[in-house]
Amino acid sequence: WGPLSGSRWACWFRRCLISCFDINVQGPNTTCPGKHSCLLKVVFVVFASLCAWYSGYLLAELIPDAPLSSAAYSIRSIGERPVLKAPVPKRQKCDHWTPCPSNTYAYRLLSGGGRSKYAKICFEDNLLMGEQLGNVARGINIAIVNYVTGNVTATRCFDMYEGDNSGPMTKFIQSAAPKSLLFMVTYDDGSTRLNNDAKNAIEALGSKEIRNMKFRSSWVFIAAKGLELPSEIQREKINHSDAKNNRYSGWPAEIQIEGCIPKERS
Numbered sequence: 001w002g003p004l005s006g007s008r009w010a011c012w013f014r015r016c017l018i019s020c021f022d023i024n025v026q027g028p029n030t031t032c033p034g035k036h037s038c039l040l041k042v043v044f045v046v047f048a049s050l051c052a053w054y055s056g057y058l059l060a061e062l063i064p065d066a067p068l069s070s071a072a073y074s075i076r077s078i079g080e081r082p083v084l085k086a087p088v089p090k091r092q093k094c095d096h097w098t099p100c101p102s103n104t105y106a107y108r109l110l111s112g113g114g115r116s117k118y119a120k121i122c123f124e125d126n127l128l129m130g131e132q133l134g135n136v137a138r139g140i141n142i143a144i145v146n147y148v149t150g151n152v153t154a155t156r157c158f159d160m161y162e163g164d165n166s167g168p169m170t171k172f173i174q175s176a177a178p179k180s181l182l183f184m185v186t187y188d189d190g191s192t193r194l195n196n197d198a199k200n201a202i203e204a205l206g207s208k209e210i211r212n213m214k215f216r217s218s219w220v221f222i223a224a225k226g227l228e229l230p231s232e233i234q235r236e237k238i239n240h241s242d243a244k245n246n247r248y249s250g251w252p253a254e255i256q257i258e259g260c261i262p263k264e265r266s
Contacts, residue, residue, distance in 0.1 A: 092106070093106035093122075093124060093125035094106045094107060094108035094122035094123070094124075094125055094258060095108065095122075096108070096258055100259075100260035101260060103262065103263050104260035104261055104262050104263060105123065105124055105150060105181075105260065105261040105262075105263060106122075106123070106124055106125065106258075106259075106260055107122065107123050107124075107183065107222070107258060107259060107260075107261060108120070108121075108122040108256060108257075108258040109121055109122075109183055109184075109185050109220040109221075109222065109256060109257050109258070110122075110185065110220070110254060110255075110256040111185050111186050111187065111218040111219060111220050111239075111254045111255050111256070112136075112185070112186060112187030112188060112218070112254060113218070113247065113248060113251060113252075113253060113254030114247070114248030114249075114250075114251045115188075115248075115251070117254055118130060118131040118136045118187055119136050119141050119185040119186065119187040119254075120136075120185070121141065121143045121155075121183045121185060123143070123145055123150075123152070123181075123183070124150055126152070128143040128145070128152050128155055128183070129141050129143050129155050129157075129185070135155055135157065136157055136187055137157040137159065137187065138157075138159050138160075138161055138187055138188040138189065139157055139158045139159040139160040139161065139165065139186070139187065139188070139189070139190050140157070140158050140160055140169065140184055140185075140186055140190045140194075141155075141156075141157040141158075141184070141185050141186070141187060142155070142156055142157075142158070142169070142172065142173070142182060142183065142184050143155045143182070143183045144176045144180050144181070144182055144183075145180065145181040145182075145183070146177070146179070146180060146181075147179045147180060147181050147224065147226075147227060147264060148179055148264055150263075153176075153177070153180070154172070154176075156169075156172055157187075158172075159193075160189055160190045160191060160192055160193045160194050161188065161189045161192050161193065162193070163193065164193065165193065166193060166194055166195040166197060166198040167195075167197070167198075169198055169201075170197050170198045170201045173198075173201045173202065173205070174201060176225050177225075177226075178225060178226030178227075179225070179226045179227055179264075180224070180225045180226065181222070181223070181224055181225075181261070182205065182222070182223040182224070182225065183221075183222055183223075184202070184219075184220065184221040184222075184223070185219070185220045185221075186217065186218060186219045186220075188216060188251075189215055189216045190213060190217065190219060191213040191214055191215055191216075191217060192215060194213065199211055202221070202223075205221075205223035205224075205225065206223055206224075206235060206236075207221055207223070207236060208236060209221075209236050209237075209238040212238065212240075213238070214240050214241065215241060216241040216250070216251055216252065217238055217239065217240045217241060217252070218238065218239040218240075218251075218252050218253065218254055218255045219236075219237070219238045219239075219255075220236065220237050220238075220255060220256065220257050221235065221236045222235045222236070222257070223235070229261065230261075230262065233259050233261065234257045234259060235257075236257075237255050237256075237257050238255070239252045239253060239255045240252060
């Protein structure tokens, strides 16, 4: 028979129907070779048509309504290695990198840096002194915490560039009750008007650097009154102003210390 065009296919189908069902019409010979053969062909054509229609229906239902570009990207990404994203690290107390044990106090001391970066004292994730609280100023800033309860008892700042504030600072330090933690940080200058009595009071708490303080030195210090701090705790740090190495114009870089202080055993 050879390839059939649309009109020839329709003619062939009509002729087969006429022959298979004994329909008599006028015209040329309209018989199909073998009635059973024609009937099988008609059934096959109908069945194939139904299968094609149902296959198209299934594909339309299974393929999602997505742009072709998305489908192409999905196909391309099949062979790609999956990208593993690390989970966002959980924030720790006082912005520590690692958490402190549950039976310890977390602390972080940050000295001032330049004119615009104020000193900070954080204890158990509570900001005791900082720009947000408006209780830090030029000089030496001190916070006193009750070691037993973990509550802050007093905070004060003492200008060491102008005025006679060494005396009041000495009395403030000495007024701390037994079993107190004292946190000290500098902002701007903490040495110009610092007298010997004040240095003695801080030295008595264990400072090794208070007598080395210079103009605009960055300094942080942790002290304890009426108790001993573990030897492994970093208690003090200092950074002197140096025109060649200063991070800021006229000021050294800020410095910090952080750690965990064991709580009192109950």
